[in-house]
Amino acid sequence: MFFTMGRFAVPSQSEVNSSPGTRRTRGSWNPRQEETSLQLVRMWLYLAALLGLYYLRRWYRERQTVENLQDKYVLITGCDSGFGNLLARQLDVRGLRVLAACLTEKGAEQLRKATSERLQTVILDVTSTDSIAAATAWVKAQVGDRGLWGLVNNAGTVLPVAPNEWLTKADFVKVLDVNLIGLIEVTLSVLPLVKRARGRVVNVSSILGRLVFYGGGYCPSKYGVEAFSDSLRLELLPFGVKVCLIEPGAFKTPIINPQTTKDILQEVWSHVPAEIKVTYGQHYFETYQKQFLQLIDTGSRNLSLVTDCMEHALTARHPRTRYSAGWDAKLYYLPVSYMPASWQDFLLTRKQPKPAHGI
């Protein structure tokens, strides 16, 4: 007698025991097929067990922290607001010696008021060589022979964001200067101090350093941060210095205020040469502006998703090379970044407005 199970007909015990020649076969049961399915099940079980072991080992390694955190100095750039500000307060509570670099005196004063006396501030404009040199001399005096355990290159700017054709060289330089050249200059300036401590360089990139879907200097700057960090990581390995990248998705911070974004985009559009403007049309501009503002609005308010990654990169014995922060980054942007370019193009352009003179 046969019992049917899914696609296979399973024989009764008496039929299994009978010789192949005398067996009555009414269904499609085949011993070779059954053997193959068992092998497949076994293979998946081995794979699941291997994956489980991998994650268990990773979990165990990643929960180990470095010792003597209270003796470790960490310099963070861009502490006036957003991730930098929250990270400075978070590490201060954890007992680290935070050297918080702010762009403005007002930002520095507010941060000092909200933190312990351990935290110290310095004014730093990452686009100014003099400012970087002065801040480095100050950091050197603070850390002495211990060196600098952590450098968090967090300062950044986004605007203007617009189709590349609407922008000028100055628009690109403004963003690249802060996000990439500034980051490189600060790193080169304090690197001897980080090497002395065998510490960490934590560079804040973005998911837009892995996948691009709008124009302007921001995405090229973050791709540059990724490339710089990768080469630096390889070079510093023999010195015991670790380089980590933070790749957040969209978060609601002052970096991209909706009203400022709208005003700057309007300003950019007003300066676009007439012959270019006519190829896009007013409808394109309005839809682009609306869609970009909607995108900003999807940002998460939970900034600690990012600062927890930064803290882990600074305090774990075995930090990750890359941290993607935010569900949009993990579940959408990062998977899309691994797809073939034609799939990416389809997904990223399907809702975009059509230019007036497009094909």
Ligand SMILES: NC(=O)c1ccc[n+]([C@@H]2O[C@H](COP(=O)([O-])OP(=O)(O)OC[C@H]3O[C@@H](n4cnc5c(N)ncnc54)[C@H](OP(=O)(O)O)[C@@H]3O)[C@@H](O)[C@H]2O)c1
């Ligand atoms: N928010 C997001 O969705 C998101 C996503 C991915 C990556 N990121 C990155 O995260 C980092 C922090 O940004 P955030 O979102 O926390 O925004 P934020 O609150 O605007 O923080 C950026 C900080 O950098 C400072 N800054 C700007 N220009 C500077 C300069 N020339 N020198 C020194 N500091 C300067 C800003 O000072 P002022 O406020 O005084 O201008 C501000 O304190 C940036 O690198 C950004 O690209 C952000």
